[in-house]
Amino acid sequence: MSRVAAWLDSDLAWSFRRSPVTVAAAAVALLCVGGALLAPWIAPHDPFDLAALDLMDALAPPAWLAEGRWRFLLGTDDQGRDVLSGILYGARISVAVGVASVLLSALAGVALGLLAGYAGGAVDAFVMRVADVQLSFPAILVALLVDGVARIALPELAHGAAAFWVIVLSIALSGWVQYARTVRGSTLVEARKEYVQAARLIGRHPAAIVLRHILPNVTGPVLVIATIHLATAITTEATLSFLGVGMPATTPSLGTLIRIGNDFLFSGEWWITLFPGLALVALVLSVNLLGDWLRDALNPRLA
Amino acid sequence: MTAPVRALALAALLLLAAGAPFHARANTLRVADQGDVMSMDPYMINEALLLSFMGNVYEGLTGRGRKLETTAELATDWKQTAPTVWRFNLRRGVKFHDGTPFTADDVIFSLERARGEGSDVKTYVAPIKEIRKVDSHAIDIVTHEPYPILPQAISVWYILSKQWCEKNNAVRPVDVRKGTENFASTRANGTGPFRLKSREPGVRTVLQPNPEWWGKPEHNLTEVVFTPISNDATRVAALLSGEIDMMQPVPLQDVPRLQGNAALKVAQGGEIRTIFLGMDQKRDELLGSNVKGKNPFKDRRVRQAFYQAIDVEAIRARIMRGASRPTGLLIAPEVQGFSAELNRRLPFDPEAARALLAEAGYPGGFEVAMNCPNDRYVNDAEICQAIASMLAKVGVRINLAAETKTLWFPRVLRRDTAFYLFGWVPASQDAHNALFALVATPGEAGQGQFNLGAYSNTRIDQLTRQIAAEADMGKRSGLIAEAFRLTQEDVAYIPLHQQPLTWGMKKNVDMVQLANNFNYFRWATVK
Numbered sequence: 001m002s003r004v005a006a007w008l009d010s011d012l013a014w015s016f017r018r019s020p021v022t023v024a025a026a027a028v029a030l031l032c033v034g035g036a037l038l039a040p041w042i043a044p045h046d047p048f049d050l051a052a053l054d055l056m057d058a059l060a061p062p063a064w065l066a067e068g069r070w071r072f073l074l075g076t077d078d079q080g081r082d083v084l085s086g087i088l089y090g091a092r093i094s095v096a097v098g099v100a101s102v103l104l105s106a107l108a109g110v111a112l113g114l115l116a117g118y119a120g121g122a123v124d125a126f127v128m129r130v131a132d133v134q135l136s137f138p139a140i141l142v143a144l145l146v147d148g149v150a151r152i153a154l155p156e157l158a159h160g161a162a163a164f165w166v167i168v169l170s171i172a173l174s175g176w177v178q179y180a181r182t183v184r185g186s187t188l189v190e191a192r193k194e195y196v197q198a199a200r201l202i203g204r205h206p207a208a209i210v211l212r213h214i215l216p217n218v219t220g221p222v223l224v225i226a227t228i229h230l231a232t233a234i235t236t237e238a239t240l241s242f243l244g245v246g247m248p249a250t251t252p253s254l255g256t257l258i259r260i261g262n263d264f265l266f267s268g269e270w271w272i273t274l275f276p277g278l279a280l281v282a283l284v285l286s287v288n289l290l291g292d293w294l295r296d297a298l299n300p301r302l303a
Numbered sequence: 304m305t306a307p308v309r310a311l312a313l314a315a316l317l318l319l320a321a322g323a324p325f326h327a328r329a330n331t332l333r334v335a336d337q338g339d340v341m342s343m344d345p346y347m348i349n350e351a352l353l354l355s356f357m358g359n360v361y362e363g364l365t366g367r368g369r370k371l372e373t374t375a376e377l378a379t380d381w382k383q384t385a386p387t388v389w390r391f392n393l394r395r396g397v398k399f400h401d402g403t404p405f406t407a408d409d410v411i412f413s414l415e416r417a418r419g420e421g422s423d424v425k426t427y428v429a430p431i432k433e434i435r436k437v438d439s440h441a442i443d444i445v446t447h448e449p450y451p452i453l454p455q456a457i458s459v460w461y462i463l464s465k466q467w468c469e470k471n472n473a474v475r476p477v478d479v480r481k482g483t484e485n486f487a488s489t490r491a492n493g494t495g496p497f498r499l500k501s502r503e504p505g506v507r508t509v510l511q512p513n514p515e516w517w518g519k520p521e522h523n524l525t526e527v528v529f530t531p532i533s534n535d536a537t538r539v540a541a542l543l544s545g546e547i548d549m550m551q552p553v554p555l556q557d558v559p560r561l562q563g564n565a566a567l568k569v570a571q572g573g574e575i576r577t578i579f580l581g582m583d584q585k586r587d588e589l590l591g592s593n594v595k596g597k598n599p600f601k602d603r604r605v606r607q608a609f610y611q612a613i614d615v616e617a618i619r620a621r622i623m624r625g626a627s628r629p630t631g632l633l634i635a636p637e638v639q640g641f642s643a644e645l646n647r648r649l650p651f652d653p654e655a656a657r658a659l660l661a662e663a664g665y666p667g668g669f670e671v672a673m674n675c676p677n678d679r680y681v682n683d684a685e686i687c688q689a690i691a692s693m694l695a696k697v698g699v700r701i702n703l704a705a706e707t708k709t710l711w712f713p714r715v716l717r718r719d720t721a722f723y724l725f726g727w728v729p730a731s732q733d734a735h736n737a738l739f740a741l742v743a744t745p746g747e748a749g750q751g752q753f754n755l756g757a758y759s760n761t762r763i764d765q766l767t768r769q770i771a772a773e774a775d776m777g778k779r780s781g782l783i784a785e786a787f788r789l790t791q792e793d794v795a796y797i798p799l800h801q802q803p804l805t806w807g808m809k810k811n812v813d814m815v816q817l818a819n820n821f822n823y824f825r826w827a828t829v830k
Contacts, residue, residue: 049695050691050692050695050701051692051695051696053692053695055614055617055618055621055622055689055692055693056617056620056621058621058622059621078621078622078685079685079688079689079692080621080692249688249705250703262534262536263534263535263536263554263556264556265536266536266539266540266543266554266556266557266560267554267556267557267559267560268560269556
């Protein structure tokens with residue numbers, strides 16, 4: 001209890017309460033992520049259960065329009081899938097891809113950053129040059145490359161099942177550089193401080209120094225990057241799925257839903273693409289705003 | 304103005320002036336389709352889009368007129384001199400695009416190429432036993448058995464230059480099942496009204512009028528640019544923005560919008576293409592299924608269960624927006640040999656389907672992979688998705704692979720499929736072609752070349768041979784009806800519908816829409 005009280009009394013909590021935009025963003029993000037996590041329990045239909053679909057329900061408009069039905073609050077797509085349930089389940093996949101790829105790239109980036117910063121010399125030069133090369137490839141290009149290789153390398157039937165990990169891997173592969181560069185910088189600073197030199201003098205193992213002493217002191221910026229990266233990762237996944245190389249139509253993410261709906265934009269069935277689009281905007285914007293706030297709040301030079 | 308600037312301005316003006324007359328006279332027709340013309344070799348794949356497009360560059364002995372009637376192209380006239388012998392007189396003075404003259408040797412060469420290794424158009428020349436050269440511009444075509452519809456049946460068997468193929472190492476066509484390329488895949492040398500100017504697979508293909516064509520041009524085009532645009536919305540947007548002049552198919556949901564646009568028009572008709580589902584009835588174990596050691600599709604009850612689980616009316620109403628014609632036969636009403644009496648479907652009845660599956664030993668259904676194109680037929684992938692959910696209701700779990708036709712065609716034509724969607728137009732407008740290509744037991748001479756589930760019924764094989772040779776139309780209809788009745792009793796296929804034909808184009812473009820979805824640019828005009 002006292003920990004909660006202490007947190008509520010902290011600078012971070014104070015700056016959070018003071019910014020209404022941040023509070024609103026947090027609420028929206030919570031709603032999106034909460035909806036995504038609880039999709040199997042709160043979604044009115046299961047869009048993955050093919051047996052539950054009825055083609056005659058197809059293309060129903062949102063409930064408040066003429067011919068709309070309250071069973072399908074946000075309407076249905078061309079196969080009779082409920083758009084609202086699709087969004088909830090789709091957001092689940094989008095968030096899962098986002099979190100998994102951020103964790104993976106943070107893990108790789110922090111490890112390489114610590115290594116480069118602490119070891120220095122040739123190791124540092126090598127890791128940083130690889131990072132430079134990586135930076136010169138746009139994330140989408142890397143993702144397309146990984147996807148293309150995976151498509152050839154994997155047997156045809158495994159594509160659907162592997163799609164999730166292929167996307168996670170490709171986003172992680174293009175995202176680790178940010179972490180590595182930041183952590184390397186902080187490590188260089190920390191490594192010269194007295195407490196690290198003291199630890200060295202008493203003969204602690206370098207791995208222990210890096211993990212026990214330096215790592216806790218460089219995680220602040222990582223948290224900020226991770227939050228903003230989460231939003232980028234979700235957008236990248238949506239872009240890939242929109243281009244048709246991401247999640248398959250049988251397990252649609254938000255990007256896949258937008259792509260499917262795109263075919264019906266001209267014909268006036270706007271709800272199939274608009275609502276997943278709005279959900280994506282809400283999710284990405286709120287996470288981005290939270291990331292911005294976190295960066296400002298953790299920066300002692302901005303008061 | 305300083306001197307150099309003035310000189311530059313003058314040069315620019317001169318350039319503009321020089322370019323202007325060309326622009327005034329240039330009638331470029333830009334057409335788009337949802338998929339690419341897969342090759343420039345007219346024997347590479349027996350697909351309407353390729354045969355239609357290459358029909359502008361290559362010609363057959365016979366061809367098709369504006370009402371699909373059989374016309375004289377490279378042959379000027381023909382007559383039956385004996386029950387199995389046809390005398391064709393060839394057109395004189397015709398030159399291939401490279402300048403070599405067209406002679407009887409080219410026809411004889413093309414026969415060997417069309418029925419040899421790697422050819423996908425074997426079905427068209429299968430009735431032919433041999434071609435005897437009478438002189439340089441007359442031939443006798445000898446058929447195995449009497450074949451009264453020969454002139455009709457060979458209208459898309461295009462003639463290639465012997466010399467050009469031999470010189471360029473393209474004597475054999477490329478086999479679509481193996482997917483390699485040769486000289487004729489990207490270049491073309493026909494006798495037709497258009498010649499190939501440039502070819503970038505998957506990007507754009509450009510045709511130019513052939514000034515030395517033997518016929519009288521009825522078009523006013525100076526160039527035709529073909530572009531594949533697979534995304535429906537992008538294709539519509541391209542037409543709306545004026546980037547292209549004509550595209551097909553118009554996504555059915557967008558027909559009203561294009562009709563409402565003052566600058567555009569939509570040409571609609573019933574296509575004679577029948578869309579159907581096929582099932583592997585040969586392998587002892589299905590590909591991509593959880594049933595091991597046996598093939599459920601060998602059991603007629605399973606095939607019928609699939610049939611009765613599919614609600615073709617719902618597909619018509621929702622996916623096809625009311626524009627398809629559900630069918631119980633593999634041929635459309637426009638095809639010779641159609642029988643309204645036989646055009647009846649088994650009723651949609653999921654209960655019966657479940658009972659049939661249980662009776663066949665699959666009370667809980669089973670799992671099977673399905674192969675579908677997503678850029679070949681109208682709403683193909685959507686139809687397959689809907690079918691997957693309909694089958695799910697009777698316990699069958701479909702693993703749907705919906706992919707582009709450049710992957711899908713080779714896969715299904717190799718028969719590497721357990722369950723697939725396919726479409727067929729009998730190029731001869733006659734039922735025999737459908738029976739011969741789709742239902743007959745696969746064999747060396749091209750019979751059953753598109754019977755991709757290798758369904759086999761010896762009685763139908765016998766009937767198909769009889770139909771080919773029967774000249775009495777009344778008797779012939781009886782034989783055709785019997786063959787189709789057997790096909791239906793066996794549930795050899797699950798026919799779905801005839802798809803609508805929808806072309807979207809600018810108001811200033813005129814084209815002739817044929818019911819087999821062929822688009823000959825020789826009748827196209829741009830005002």
